[in-house]
Amino acid sequence: MTMKTPSRRYIVCLKPVPDPSRFDKLRLDPETMLLRRGDVPQVVNPGDRHAIEAAVDLKKRFGGTIACLTMAPPDAREQLEEALAMGCDRACLLTDRAFAGADTLATARALAAAVRKLGRFDLILCGCYSADGSTGQVGPQLAELLGIPDLTHALSLRLQGRRLQARCGLQDGTAALEAGLPALVSLDPRANVPPLPPMRGISGALAKKIPAWSAADLGLAPAEVGLAGSPTRMLNVFTPAAGRKGEILQGSANEVAAQLLEKLRGEKILPARGGKGSS
Amino acid sequence: MLDMNFDFPNPVRIVQRTARDFARQAVAPLVAGMEETGRFPKSLVPKMAEVGLLGLVTPRRYGGSELGFLARTVALQEIGRVSAAVACALQVHHMQAAAIQDWGTPAQKEKYLPRLCRGEFLGTVAVTEPTGGSDLLGMATTAVPAAGGYALNGSKCFITNAHLAGAPVVIAKTGEGSRGLSAFIVEKGTRGFAPGREERKMGLRGADTGELFFKNCRVPEQNLLGDEGEGMKAALKTIGEAGRPGMAAIALGILDAALDEAVKFSKSRNLYGKPISNIQAIQWSIADILVDLETSKLLCYRASWLKDQGREDCATAMTLAKLHATEAACRATRKALEIHGGCGAMLEFPVQRLWRDAMVCVSAGGTTEIGKIVLSRSVLA
Numbered sequence: 001m002t003m004k005t006p007s008r009r010y011i012v013c014l015k016p017v018p019d020p021s022r023f024d025k026l027r028l029d030p031e032t033m034l035l036r037r038g039d040v041p042q043v044v045n046p047g048d049r050h051a052i053e054a055a056v057d058l059k060k061r062f063g064g065t066i067a068c069l070t071m072a073p074p075d076a077r078e079q080l081e082e083a084l085a086m087g088c089d090r091a092c093l094l095t096d097r098a099f100a101g102a103d104t105l106a107t108a109r110a111l112a113a114a115v116r117k118l119g120r121f122d123l124i125l126c127g128c129y130s131a132d133g134s135t136g137q138v139g140p141q142l143a144e145l146l147g148i149p150d151l152t153h154a155l156s157l158r159l160q161g162r163r164l165q166a167r168c169g170l171q172d173g174t175a176a177l178e179a180g181l182p183a184l185v186s187l188d189p190r191a192n193v194p195p196l197p198p199m200r201g202i203s204g205a206l207a208k209k210i211p212a213w214s215a216a217d218l219g220l221a222p223a224e225v226g227l228a229g230s231p232t233r234m235l236n237v238f239t240p241a242a243g244r245k246g247e248i249l250q251g252s253a254n255e256v257a258a259q260l261l262e263k264l265r266g267e268k269i270l271p272a273r274g275g276k277g278s279s
Numbered sequence: 280m281l282d283m284n285f286d287f288p289n290p291v292r293i294v295q296r297t298a299r300d301f302a303r304q305a306v307a308p309l310v311a312g313m314e315e316t317g318r319f320p321k322s323l324v325p326k327m328a329e330v331g332l333l334g335l336v337t338p339r340r341y342g343g344s345e346l347g348f349l350a351r352t353v354a355l356q357e358i359g360r361v362s363a364a365v366a367c368a369l370q371v372h373h374m375q376a377a378a379i380q381d382w383g384t385p386a387q388k389e390k391y392l393p394r395l396c397r398g399e400f401l402g403t404v405a406v407t408e409p410t411g412g413s414d415l416l417g418m419a420t421t422a423v424p425a426a427g428g429y430a431l432n433g434s435k436c437f438i439t440n441a442h443l444a445g446a447p448v449v450i451a452k453t454g455e456g457s458r459g460l461s462a463f464i465v466e467k468g469t470r471g472f473a474p475g476r477e478e479r480k481m482g483l484r485g486a487d488t489g490e491l492f493f494k495n496c497r498v499p500e501q502n503l504l505g506d507e508g509e510g511m512k513a514a515l516k517t518i519g520e521a522g523r524p525g526m527a528a529i530a531l532g533i534l535d536a537a538l539d540e541a542v543k544f545s546k547s548r549n550l551y552g553k554p555i556s557n558i559q560a561i562q563w564s565i566a567d568i569l570v571d572l573e574t575s576k577l578l579c580y581r582a583s584w585l586k587d588q589g590r591e592d593c594a595t596a597m598t599l600a601k602l603h604a605t606e607a608a609c610r611a612t613r614k615a616l617e618i619h620g621g622c623g624a625m626l627e628f629p630v631q632r633l634w635r636d637a638m639v640c641v642s643a644g645g646t647t648e649i650g651k652i653v654l655s656r657s658v659l660a
Contacts, residue, residue, distance in 0.1 A: 202294060
């Protein structure tokens with residue numbers, strides 16, 4: 001008699017972000033200093049598409065099911081529908097006014113509660129960072145809250161039994177990492193080319209129900225979520241003033257070269273005339 | 280507040296982004312070659328099948344996505360923005376799918392719709408003959424009863440996808456008067472059936488257009504599409520409810536591209552020390568193009584929505600959309616071309632292709648004059 005391996009369960013976390021191709025139309029609300037998201041249509045965070053594609057690829061190779069999660073306002077159903085069109089099997093929307101103003105930790109806390117509510121899982125897949133906030137913190141924080149290993153910037157994935165092997169990008173190269181399941185992995189944008197959602201996937205997604213879970217549904221107290229549950233406070237948002245001073249030298253080429261030399265010596269960027277090392 | 284929603288439903292927005300990305304990734308690199316050779320790139324067919332563009336209006340049970348005509352319009356617009364010729368091939372393919380869906384027997388649907396969705400071949404509906412396309416009853420191709428079916432004799436011309444179609448729908452005379460036409464599915468390889476020459480066009484270059492010849496071509500009875508005598512109804516419904524909105528959607532794509540090119544050029548071309556977009560004459564032309572684009576969009580989306588609602592009055596709305604959008608595309612591309620000055624005449628600039636494409640869209644799927652007859656009858660009758 002052989003033991004039947006339970007089917008693998010993948011979870012993809014995604015974030016709706018303002019369409020990056022229209023970032024030029026984005027404005028900050030002068031009072032709240034938050035992005036006025038209504039000005040630009042929301043799309044699935046481009047980095048998260050790589051996570052969806054990685055999950056779809058693992059499902060093709062090893063079987064299993066994919067659930068996708070997002071914590072966002074009710075409109076985010078649209079991005080979940082797109083994830084379903086791309087090959088996810090089910091989607092859950094974490095939505096509650098109490099979630100508003102969440103920093104990365106409060107977001108990870110809500111996602112962790114949703115992951116626990118979904119039950120057994122093998123692998124959580126995320127993008128590396130969002131196109132709007134770009135902190136890259138939610139994935140690792142989620143892994144920490146769940147007490148599972150996390151592998152960031154994965155360029156390729158291999159599943160062997162209960163072991164996940166990943167080649168992960170570093171600043172100056174790559175590292176071969178291995179972790180036991182369950183684990184969390186964030187996908188480097190170079191890992192794959194997310195396919196376009198096929199038309200049959202789009203119409204297939206229409207038939208699927210997307211449940212909405214509130215903080216209470218997740219068993220979270222108001223103090224644990226949203227602004228109340230966020231240790232981070234944004235004090236100000238500003239564009240740093242460019243501090244460069246331009247100066248145009250006048251004269252012939254030789255004169256300009258001489259003036260430049262003098263200025264560089266004056267600023268002590270070059271050693272003074274006759275000093276050590278000068279010619 | 281009473282609500283009238285002008286936003287696309289989310290699935291249509293996803294279709295729009297998918298079609299836009301597909302056009303940029305898969306279609307744009309082929310446009311120059313299509314212009315040069317006039318040939319349709321067959322390598323595109325499996326790619327269009329994979330992403331589901333071929334089965335947009337076909338039920339899921341036959342391999343389509345059943346997303347409907349609004350989704351189709353938006354997809355054709357996005358493809359047409361990059362290549363009106365590819366959009367034309369696609370829209371005519373949808374015409375055959377719609378004809379079989381509307382008039383086919385269960386066996387015909389089972390046999391042909393999945394193959395059309397998979398891209399085993401492209402589809403077409405062959406109506407036009409050397410005698411003309413508007414005068415349906417003047418056609419000369421005949422189908423007379425023969426052992427086990429019909430014998431077809433005659434020829435068709437200006438048929439999109441003529442050389443790529445695996446089992447085109449062909450309209451032929453089986454009698455006299457409005458009940459004297461019938462529709463047939465003629466499979467490639469049937470003895471007596473052969474495509475003729477590839478016709479060379481000034482616009483929509485790369486969309487395959489050609490002749491079909493029938494010489495004592497034996498078509499089995501089970502390939503009669505609809506009842507004998509229903510060919511005129513089948514042709515008019517297919518042209519009116521699939522062909523016209525298809526050409527209208529292509530015109531939308533051309534209008535989008537005309538605005539893109541006009542804006543891009545006018546902001547980058549300097550005259551008198553500043554971009555020509557600062558000149559009021561140019562601004563007026565840009566505004567005219569925008570008006571043509573936006574009014575066409577409203578008419579086309581509404582007509583497609585009516586069709587998706589199953590409304591009988593969709594055909595008139597589609598004629599209105601087709602007439603307006605194709606004429607608008609001609610006006611707008613001419614303005615965009617004129618904004619380019621001498622550059623507009625140069626083949627390196629895409630704007631001249633847009634103008635040529637727009638001119639070809641006017642007669643395809645029902646001329647402006649036929650459109651005016653249909654529209655005036657809708658209020659005078």
